[in-house]
Amino acid sequence: MSLVVMKFGGSSVGSAERIKxxxxxxxxxxxxxxxxxxxxxxxxxxxDELVDLCNQLTDHPPAREMDMLLSTGEQISMSxxxxxxxxxGYPAISLTxxxxxxxxxxxxGNAKIVKIEPKRIQDALEKDxxxxxxxxxxxxxxxxxxxxxxxxxxxxxxALAASIKADLCEIYTDVDGVYSTDxxxxxxxxxxxxxxxxxxxELAQLGAAVLHPRAVEYAKNYNVPLVVRxxxxxxxxxxxxxxxxxxxSMVVRGIAYDKNVARISVLEVEDIxxxxxxxxxxxxxxxxxxxxxxxxxxxxxxxxxSFSIANTDVEKAMVVMEDLRSTVTFKxxxxxxxxxxxxxxxxxxxSNPGVAAKMFRVISQQGVSIKLVSTSxxxxxxxxxxxxxxxxxxxxxxAYGLDTTQKAFVGGPKERR
Amino acid sequence: MSLVVMKFGGSSVGSAERIKxxxxxxxxxxxxxxxxxxxxxxxxxxxDELVDLCNQLTDHPPAREMDMLLSTGEQISMSxxxxxxxxxGYPAISLTxxxxxxxxxxxxGNAKIVKIEPKRIQDALEKDxxxxxxxxxxxxxxxxxxxxxxxxxxxxxxALAASIKADLCEIYTDVDGVYSTDxxxxxxxxxxxxxxxxxxxELAQLGAAVLHPRAVEYAKNYNVPLVVRxxxxxxxxxxxxxxxxxxxSMVVRGIAYDKNVARISVLEVEDIxxxxxxxxxxxxxxxxxxxxxxxxxxxxxxxxxSFSIANTDVEKAMVVMEDLRSTVTFKxxxxxxxxxxxxxxxxxxxSNPGVAAKMFRVISQQGVSIKLVSTSxxxxxxxxxxxxxxxxxxxxxxAYGLDTTQKAFVGGPKERR
Numbered sequence: 001m002s003l004v005v006m007k008f009g010g011s012s013v014g015s016a017e018r019i020k021x022x023x024x025x026x027x028x029x030x031x032x033x034x035x036x037x038x039x040x041x042x043x044x045x046x047x048d049e050l051v052d053l054c055n056q057l058t059d060h061p062p063a064r065e066m067d068m069l070l071s072t073g074e075q076i077s078m079s080x081x082x083x084x085x086x087x088x089g090y091p092a093i094s095l096t097x098x099x100x101x102x103x104x105x106x107x108x109g110n111a112k113i114v115k116i117e118p119k120r121i122q123d124a125l126e127k128d129x130x131x132x133x134x135x136x137x138x139x140x141x142x143x144x145x146x147x148x149x150x151x152x153x154x155x156x157x158x159a160l161a162a163s164i165k166a167d168l169c170e171i172y173t174d175v176d177g178v179y180s181t182d183x184x185x186x187x188x189x190x191x192x193x194x195x196x197x198x199x200x201x202e203l204a205q206l207g208a209a210v211l212h213p214r215a216v217e218y219a220k221n222y223n224v225p226l227v228v229r230x231x232x233x234x235x236x237x238x239x240x241x242x243x244x245x246x247x248x249s250m251v252v253r254g255i256a257y258d259k260n261v262a263r264i265s266v267l268e269v270e271d272i273x274x275x276x277x278x279x280x281x282x283x284x285x286x287x288x289x290x291x292x293x294x295x296x297x298x299x300x301x302x303x304x305x306s307f308s309i310a311n312t313d314v315e316k317a318m319v320v321m322e323d324l325r326s327t328v329t330f331k332x333x334x335x336x337x338x339x340x341x342x343x344x345x346x347x348x349x350x351s352n353p354g355v356a357a358k359m360f361r362v363i364s365q366q367g368v369s370i371k372l373v374s375t376s377x378x379x380x381x382x383x384x385x386x387x388x389x390x391x392x393x394x395x396x397x398x399a400y401g402l403d404t405t406q407k408a409f410v411g412g413p414k415e416r417r
Numbered sequence: 418m419s420l421v422v423m424k425f426g427g428s429s430v431g432s433a434e435r436i437k438x439x440x441x442x443x444x445x446x447x448x449x450x451x452x453x454x455x456x457x458x459x460x461x462x463x464x465d466e467l468v469d470l471c472n473q474l475t476d477h478p479p480a481r482e483m484d485m486l487l488s489t490g491e492q493i494s495m496s497x498x499x500x501x502x503x504x505x506g507y508p509a510i511s512l513t514x515x516x517x518x519x520x521x522x523x524x525x526g527n528a529k530i531v532k533i534e535p536k537r538i539q540d541a542l543e544k545d546x547x548x549x550x551x552x553x554x555x556x557x558x559x560x561x562x563x564x565x566x567x568x569x570x571x572x573x574x575x576a577l578a579a580s581i582k583a584d585l586c587e588i589y590t591d592v593d594g595v596y597s598t599d600x601x602x603x604x605x606x607x608x609x610x611x612x613x614x615x616x617x618x619e620l621a622q623l624g625a626a627v628l629h630p631r632a633v634e635y636a637k638n639y640n641v642p643l644v645v646r647x648x649x650x651x652x653x654x655x656x657x658x659x660x661x662x663x664x665x666s667m668v669v670r671g672i673a674y675d676k677n678v679a680r681i682s683v684l685e686v687e688d689i690x691x692x693x694x695x696x697x698x699x700x701x702x703x704x705x706x707x708x709x710x711x712x713x714x715x716x717x718x719x720x721x722x723s724f725s726i727a728n729t730d731v732e733k734a735m736v737v738m739e740d741l742r743s744t745v746t747f748k749x750x751x752x753x754x755x756x757x758x759x760x761x762x763x764x765x766x767x768s769n770p771g772v773a774a775k776m777f778r779v780i781s782q783q784g785v786s787i788k789l790v791s792t793s794x795x796x797x798x799x800x801x802x803x804x805x806x807x808x809x810x811x812x813x814x815x816a817y818g819l820d821t822t823q824k825a826f827v828g829g830p831k832e833r834r
Binding site (some may be wrong): 054058071076078084087352 | 515
């Protein structure tokens with residue numbers, strides 16, 4: 001017998017019919033002899049409907065009341081799921097964030113988990129219950145209902161799994177697992193059997209939307225084994241765990257992309273050292289996330305630098321840059337929108353210096369120019385024109401040997417229906 | 418400055434537009450210099466939608482999970498109302514049942530309030546907040562979310578008013594106040610300016626659905642002055658308070674009716690004293706509410722008795738009676754369905770013995786036969802055929818002088834828009 005945390009997202013519980021399927025899925029797990037703690041998100045459309053009501057009433061909803069409003073979503077889905085399981089003959093109990101002992105800080109809308117005291121969960125498990133916990137929410141240190149923000153339910157599941165020392169945390173979603181790249185672009189994209197936390201973290205942050213990076217970080221810190229799998233099939237999914245030697249010898253594991261990218265270039269800047277702090281400080285104050293920053297060498301006391309931001313932030317960023325003209329000296333600011341960032345990810349990269357060079361070569365062979373480059377120990381990213389995305393990913397997928405099933409490292413998808 | 422509890426029902430907060438109106442109404446009260454605690458029900462359709470979802474999943478929802486599900490309704494309406502008030506520039510805070518210090522027993526779906534510790538409400542009032550409290554819900558002594566059942570939000574409002582020693586509890590609804598009878602039947606029905614708790618209790622229990630009897634009882638026990646008034650107009654409404662001498666001299670204050678009535682008669686019963694306990698015990702076990710019970714004199718050791726129940730319970734009751742044939746001896750059971758109960762209510766009746774006789778005379782003058790009669794200190798009820806309801810109520814309304822504005826006792830409606 002093992003203790004398993006199972007997390008079901010909004011689309012998995014999006015209708016009465018789907019809630020029934022999820023209930024059956026959980027009961028199967030129970031019948032296999034496991035203790036089950038289930039974390040649920042709000043039903044598919046609930047959050048949107050609540051936000052829509054809110055928007056009819058105010059443009060600036062206070063964060064505390066927004067949490068009060070949105071936290072009802074999970075309370076609805078979890079109680080319906082608990083009823084359904086009980087109706088099928090198995091004892092179950094649903095618990096809100098505050099009932100689960102999930103304490104957060106007071107940062108409404110984006111609260112961080114401070115501690116978990118899962119006494120009620122453990123008591124209910126001892127009485128042989130399937131315990132259903134509201135994802136995404138907690139009780140702040142002030143006694144207020146709080147929500148965890150983006151990736152909240154994934155984070156709830158992983159944090160709970162760490163807290164109750166679960167043997168496994170299963171993230172059920174609408175895809176089969178983590179793929180070598182987006183299967184909508186590369187038909188032969190391979191599902192990975194295993195991936196390390198670090199690799200998953202890079203893939204997650206780069207827009208492979210199966211698992212929120214916050215949850216992956218949490219899992220890495222507490223060494224919680226995670227499985228990403230489909231709620232709609234019995235395919236085995238992808239196991240996310242601490243990397244090992246075998247995995248590290250695999251050079252490139254996956255290719256991710258982000259379509260919402262723009263580049264801003266600042267030309268002929270004087271006094272570069274001081275100016276970078278001023279410019280990126282001003283952008284941060286305007287809540288603009290800067291991703292890649294590239295600075296060229298200094299010529300004649302002046303230099304150029306470029307950075308990438310979300311496409312949707314370009315107008316705001318250009319206003320910030322114009323406002324800076326009074327404090328800093330530069331000749332010109334240019335922007336280029338509708339770009340994409342393509343990234344190759346793999347823990348083996350760190351010991352294989354030719355990997356990045358191969359990426360640049362493959363991209364240039366497609367006649368595509370690289371606008372910005374960024375590298376980390378396990379990732380290399382290139383910003384390119386959006387209309388070249390598909391051909392570049394296809395070429396990279398082939399070049400790194402991802403088209404064929406990587407038996408030695410990731411194996412093929414095993415089915416057991 | 419006074420402290421006022423304002424309760425708004427589901428239809429008053431049934432849409433974003435109506436929530437705005439309610440917010441403005443509350444702010445008016447605040448601007449008059451009052452401290453305001455607001456109790457809200459779920460938005461009009463929310464509860465039905467949640468129950469519908471539940472019905473798709475199970476025929477027998479566990480009561481604990483049903484409370485978990487339904488309590489989200491008020492949490493949604495109260496947070497939206499709080500946002501709207503804040504958007505209009507006034508500080509506000511919404512509190513769930515468990516945050517309000519509303520402790521109940523563990524009877525899910527029909528919990529009773531055990532105690533109220535309104536510390537958070539009082540703290541929030543001291544900080545000049547408009548405090549919005551979820552009606553209908555509390556925290557059970559086991560730490561579970563509970564709901565109060567029918568009339569729950571009215572009861573929350575009255576109980577809170579008693580607990581925080583409010584000067585007034587205003588129940589906002591979709592009618593102008595309490596009327597001398599149903600204005601849909603009697604065009605000249607008069608709105609009452611004042612009515613005693615006891616009279617209101619009889620009217621409420623008899624189907625004048627503006628205020629739940631449970632809340633009236635609570636108000637009577639704790640002497641909380643209640644006002645029933647419209648959320649859609651500024652008419653003054655009806656004040657419900659302890660009866661006084663002037664009111665008692667008024668013989669009949671109102672006429673109520675209940676359309677869901679049937680009569681069951683048991684003929685030639687032997688050994689009457691023992692049998693009544695057996696019969697009504699068996700009916701209670703089958704959860705059939707019996708209203709009026711009438712027993713005629715005994716002839717030759719056998720007698721007849723009749724009782725009234727809800728029309729919808731007749732089939733169930735007839736089965737119970739047939740099952741009793743093995744234990745008790747009677748000749749025959751007959752039933753008569755589609756009846757109505759008409760009641761005259763007034764605190765002055767107790768000292769005016771002719772009042773009931775007048776009722777019987779008026780009814781017989783309409784050529785209507787009386788099936789059952791029941792009297793209390795402040796009420797006389799007659800069960801008659803349903804198709805005679807309108808003419809009987811019109812005749813009674815005229816006979817007791819209710820058609821004209823009763824200036825001496827109740828006054829006419831005063832408008833201040």
